[in-house]
Amino acid sequence: MTFNSLLPFAPKSLLxxxxxxxxxxxxxxVIMKLYPEWARFSTDFLRVPTSGKYPRSKFIEHLGYDIYQNPDLFRKxxxxxxxxxxxxxxxxxxxxTELGVTHLDLNLGCPSRTVINHGGGSYLLTDLRALKNILITIRAHWSGPFTVKMRIGMSDDSLFDETLSLIEGEGVDAITLHARTRNQLYAGRADWNFIKRAVQQVKIPVIGNGDIWTSDDVTACLNETxxxxxxxxxxxxxxxxMPRLMGPQGELEVRRTQLPIYYETLATHFQKAGNADLVVLKRLKSLSRYTLEDFPDGNLWKTKLLRSQSLAEFFEVLKKAIVTSEDQI
Ligand SMILES: Cc1cc2nc3c(=O)[nH]c(=O)nc-3n(C[C@H](O)[C@H](O)[C@H](O)COP(=O)(O)O)c2cc1C
Structure with missing residues (x-):
């Protein structure tokens, strides 16, 4: 299969x-600097206003000032x-366009009721007339790479094939498919058969998404679909x-080395941004839902992390979790 050269990343990339x-x-x-092996990052969604205009600063803020000023990060x-x-x-x-953004992505998967009631996100998977008008507007006024990020459908796959054809026909450069319906939210397993079906149906690149948790999953998703x-x-x-795990080193070995680097770098940057230690602690806790899952007694260590009262305690618990996992495995 040949892929569109307009797409700003190579085949088999991790996004x-x-x-x-x-x-x-x-x-x-922080993550772009710490793990530059990721081929691409995306802002989360910015809602286009129905009336009025956003000031220029709003777009830069959404993108990130540091990213805007760093051509390598901006391009990615x-x-x-x-x-x-x-x-x-x-x-x-x-x-x-004026800011120099190089890649536009349209969200067609957001499950939020508010967004749906306003006619955006996954709603557009049910209203192909409206979707078509939006795609035409975008393609008429955006000349750079343009991707969409969609789900299978609202409640089922009844419009799936038609939606794919519409998207391809209106000049979209690639489709990211989160292989669930809107009504599934994030529950159950993503069905990669739909990714395969999309790959077979359209000529533009399809980016697989949903329940890729390990480096083996990356390989499986690429190969199976x-x-x-x-x-x-x-x-x-x-x-x-994750991109570092595509090499020969074992997953747990890399995890043990990277966990302290990851949390310490984040803490430093959150502190430098002017956050008080307790706010930083809260943020680190919010990022510890999955990171210890693969350790023996991972849930126990996670609970201890969540109970820590200070940054010092958080890092002490983390260290113990890592050392204990070395003894046990
Ligand atoms: C907390 C949370 C926030 C999300 N925010 C966005 C978003 O702003 N834009 C978007 O396209 N998808 C968003 N998603 C969907 C994810 O990008 C992704 O498609 C989904 O989680 C399935 O992939 P995963 O199984 O690898 O997590 C969000 C998902 C979660 C869990």
Whole structure:
């Protein structure tokens, strides 16, 4: 299969998924510098306003000031929008072009009721007329790489094939498919058969997404579906150094080395951004849902991390978890 050369990353790339409330500018900046092996990051979604205009600073803030000022990081970042038929898409595209954004991504998967009620996100998988109008507007005013990030459908796959054809026909450069319906939210297992089906149906690259948790999953998803690349969300929160695992070193060995580096670097940057230690602690705790899962007694260590009262205690518990795991395995 040949892939579109417009796409700003090579086949078999690992892309860090947008995660609203987690992958804010500060988090992305730290991870991009710490693990440059990720081929691409994405902002989480920016809602295109129905009336009025955002100031230029709003777009830069969403992207991240440090990223905006660093050409290497800027080039690696897709800017994601959520829009509706009534929203002011054209002026937003002009603003993004003026800023020099190189990759636009349209969110067609957001399950939020508010977003759906406004006619955006996964709603557009049910209204192909509105979706078509939006795609036409975007393609008319955005000349750079343009991708969409979609789910299988709202409640089932009845419009899946038609949606794929529409997207391809309107000049989208690649499709990221989170292989669940909107109504599944994040429950159950993502069904990669739909990724395979999309790969077989369209000629543009398909990026597989959903339940890729390990390096073996990366390989399996690429091999089983034939997708161009993979995007990883919760698995990336569990293993932010995932691209490094594509080499010969064992997963747990890399995890032990990377965990302190990951949390210490984040803590330093969160502190430098002016956050009090207790706020930093809260943020680190919020990023520890998955990271110790593979250790023996991982849940126990996670509970201890969540109970720590200070940053010092957090890092002490982390150290003990790592040392104990070395003894046990
Ligand atoms: C907390 C959270 C926030 C998310 N925010 C976004 C978002 O802003 N834009 C988007 O396209 N997808 C968003 N997603 C969906 C993820 O990007 C991804 O498609 C989904 O989690 C499935 O991939 P995974 O199984 O690797 O996590 C979010 C998911 C979660 C769990």
């Amino acid at each position: 860090f998924a947008p995660l609203e409330g987690i992958t804010d500018a500060l988090y992305r900046t 970042t897709a800017f994601q929008i959520i829009t509706t038929e009534k929203a002011q898409t054209h002026p937003v595209l002009d603003a993004l 034939g997708c161009h690349s993979v995007m990883i969300g919760r698995g990336a929160l569990k293993t932010p150094w």
